Amino acid sequence: MNETERVQDFVYHEARLLDEKKFEAWLALLTDDVLYWMPLKRDQLEEDLFNSLLYEDKLLLQVRIERLKSPRVYSQLPPSHSQHVLQHPEVICQGDKAYQSRTPFIYLESHMDTQLTLGGVVHHELVTVDGKLRIRRKRIELLNRESALPSIQLFL
Amino acid sequence: MNVSTTRFVNPADVSALVRDDEVHKDVYIDADVFQLEMDHLWPSTWIFLGHDSQIPQPGNFITADIAAEPLIMLRDSDGLVVVVKNRCAHKGAKLVSALSGELSSNLRCPYHGWTYRLDGSLRSIPEPKGYAGSKYDLLASDRATVDESTGLSRVKNVEIYRGFVFVKLSDAGLGFHEYYGESLSSIDNMADRSPEGRLEVVGGTFRYMHNCNWKMFVENLNDTMHPMVAHHSSAGTVKKLWYADHDETDIKPMVVEQFEPFVSNYKFFDDMGVKIFPNGHSYTGVNFSIHSAYSAIPGYHESLVNAYGKEKAENILATNRHNTVYYPSLTIKGAIQTLRIARPIAHDKTLLESWTFRLVGASDEHLKRTLMYSRLINAPTSVVGHDDLHCYRAIQEGLASSDNEWVSLHRRYDDSERIDIAGEYKGNSEVSMRGQFRAWRERIVASMQAQAS
Numbered sequence: 086m087n088e089t090e091r092v093q094d095f096v097y098h099e100a101r102l103l104d105e106k107k108f109e110a111w112l113a114l115l116t117d118d119v120l121y122w123m124p125l126k127r128d129q130l131e132e133d134l135f136n137s138l139l140y141e142d143k144l145l146l147q148v149r150i151e152r153l154k155s156p157r158v159y160s161q162l163p164p165s166h167s168q169h170v171l172q173h174p175e176v177i178c179q180g181d182k183a184y185q186s187r188t189p190f191i192y193l194e195s196h197m198d199t200q201l202t203l204g205g206v207v208h209h210e211l212v213t214v215d216g217k218l219r220i221r222r223k224r225i226e227l228l229n230r231e232s233a234l235p236s237i238q239l240f241l
Numbered sequence: 242m243n244v245s246t247t248r249f250v251n252p253a254d255v256s257a258l259v260r261d262d263e264v265h266k267d268v269y270i271d272a273d274v275f276q277l278e279m280d281h282l283w284p285s286t287w288i289f290l291g292h293d294s295q296i297p298q299p300g301n302f303i304t305a306d307i308a309a310e311p312l313i314m315l316r317d318s319d320g321l322v323v324v325v326k327n328r329c330a331h332k333g334a335k336l337v338s339a340l341s342g343e344l345s346s347n348l349r350c351p352y353h354g355w356t357y358r359l360d361g362s363l364r365s366i367p368e369p370k371g372y373a374g375s376k377y378d379l380l381a382s383d384r385a386t387v388d389e390s391t392g393l394s395r396v397k398n399v400e401i402y403r404g405f406v407f408v409k410l411s412d413a414g415l416g417f418h419e420y421y422g423e424s425l426s427s428i429d430n431m432a433d434r435s436p437e438g439r440l441e442v443v444g445g446t447f448r449y450m451h452n453c454n455w456k457m458f459v460e461n462l463n464d465t466m467h468p469m470v471a472h473h474s475s476a477g478t479v480k481k482l483w484y485a486d487h488d489e490t491d492i493k494p495m496v497v498e499q500f501e502p503f504v505s506n507y508k509f510f511d512d513m514g515v516k517i518f519p520n521g522h523s524y525t526g527v528n529f530s531i532h533s534a535y536s537a538i539p540g541y542h543e544s545l546v547n548a549y550g551k552e553k554a555e556n557i558l559a560t561n562r563h564n565t566v567y568y569p570s571l572t573i574k575g576a577i578q579t580l581r582i583a584r585p586i587a588h589d590k591t592l593l594e595s596w597t598f599r600l601v602g603a604s605d606e607h608l609k610r611t612l613m614y615s616r617l618i619n620a621p622t623s624v625v626g627h628d629d630l631h632c633y634r635a636i637q638e639g640l641a642s643s644d645n646e647w648v649s650l651h652r653r654y655d656d657s658e659r660i661d662i663a664g665e666y667k668g669n670s671e672v673s674m675r676g677q678f679r680a681w682r683e684r685i686v687a688s689m690q691a692q693a694s
Contacts, residue, residue, distance in 0.1 A: 123622065125445045134605060136445045136597060136612045138622045145496060148478050152624055155474040160631035233448040233592050234621040236630055 100169035182213035247273040275588035281688035283308035285414035289571040317359040325393040361393035413691040424522035427565035431575030435600035436548040447595040453633035462564035463673035465510035475624035476503035502531035521568030521680030523673040530563040532576035595619035
């Protein structure tokens with residue numbers, strides 16, 4: 086398997102862990118300085134003093150996952166379910182076993198009788214730690230980020 | 242607007258929905274009650290439309306619907322803030338569709354090209370000869386320069402208070418200062434926190450669709466006994482994870498500073514206190530609030546002392562109110578410079594907008610803290626938001642039950658409220674909700690009576 090295929094497999098694997106709710110395994114794919122970012126406007130730069138739908142470090146991601154285990158997480162009783170549908174990721178090798186990938190996606194999140202459909206492009210920045218690929222940044226560019234949105238409760 | 246577009250013809254039928262310490266469930270789940278609110282409560286009260294910092298230059302505009310009226314707030318050629326109906330005088334098309342933008346020297350209808358000046362007056366019509374003899378005859382020699390009846394409808398009742406633009410769509414109801422009175426001190430506190438006394442809307446808007454009645458959100462703002470229950474899973478989890486390997490002596494990250502107070506105990510929220518004004522307005526956090534213990538930002542205290550003098554600066558910073566409700570649709574947090582607006586769409590559908598402000602003249606650290614708070618608490622992706630909306634929705638569905646037609650607002654009710662509800666109370670009273678419904682009844686009944694006479 087070449088480097089590009091290895092990255093593509095990794096991106097598919099990550100989405101599968103989220104959809105199968107193997108959240109602890111998913112957390113293990115993140116570097117300690119991970120950024121999980123969903124901008125609110127188009128062409129948003131990190132240094133812009135502009136808000137984001139998500140701008141989360143590892144602590145906040147752990148909170149989301151730990152919260153789902155709480156017996157009082159009423160908004161997830163019953164739980165939501167997600168399904169990522171990914172297009173083939175485009176991969177750019179950065180050298181030093183670091184990579185960027187760009188993956189158009191459709192994301193479904195169902196809760197009881199309603200199903201939310203979102204789409205967009207997810208950008209991964211991956212590094213190699215102890216011989217394994219890890220996510221340093223994940224930027225999710227939602228297609229309808231300016232629209233009035235309902236609750237989005239799981240992980241894109 | 243007709244006197245009765247709903248089953249409510251007699252004001253007594255409206256009054257009967259509100260009792261001293263409980264309300265009929267129809268106020269949340271009945272489409273006719275919703276229409277009644279849109280016909281009478283919204284038009285006869287001062288509704289927040291926007292902030293003048295959003296339209297700094299002539300031609301800048303924002304749009305919003307208030308009680309289904311499409312409105313444009315724009316800066317005209319003279320630099321004045323103008324509010325017009327977003328409806329072409331010809332066939333009714335909306336002139337602009339974007340939520341904000343910039344116009345050149347006029348507004349042009351996208352359908353037949355009628356144009357209007359920035360003050361809303363009619364400027365040109367293609368093939369003007371076709372209108373000879375009508376009020377739209379722009380070629381008539383005896384025509385007044387500006388004929389208001391042919392332009393875009395102007396909203397007459399517009400009031401700007403420290404940059405906050407409010408409109409009242411009908412002539413019924415109270416004057417601006419009579420309506421808001423002393424509650425405006427919360428807007429003052431937010432603006433005074435800028436060393437220049439000025440605010441600027443920046444950072445984008447969260448638009449979070451709620452499948453519930455607007456009042457569930459508005460009541461929740463001063464509901465001090467839900468956070469420790471509803472937000473146990475979110476704020477409580479932050480606290481649990483942080484203190485698993487830290488103690489009180491560790492410097493908390495901003496995230497922990499912002500989440501942790503949500504799961505304070507009942508005594509904390511009770512001691513916070515609530516202040517009730519006439520006409521449904523209120524704020525929690527008379528003595529302190531969940532925003533009081535934020536760490537100081539270097540240089541800020543000094544900049545306020547330089548701007549205002551020591552005493553005033555310290556008064557400004559000692560005021561850390563929680564939520565101030567400007568009934569019915571606006572709520573602000575001066576201490577963290579955020580604002581939310583309830584935009585009712587149907588009896589069970591409400592758009593919530595969350596805005597953020599820069600304190601002009603203060604450092605970017607303030608804005609970063611403001612943006613973080615709004616993101617963590619108000620975004621459609623917020624775990625705190627998920628907690629709240631779940632509860633609102635649960636009420637919306639639970640009230641379908643035929644078992645009990647009345648919703649209790651009794652906690653710490655006292656008969657003396659019947660004479661005068663304004664004043665200061667302990668935080669865990671439900672008095673703010675009783676004050677809101679008292680205003681709800683007064684304003685709707687007054688508007689119905691004004692139309693009937």
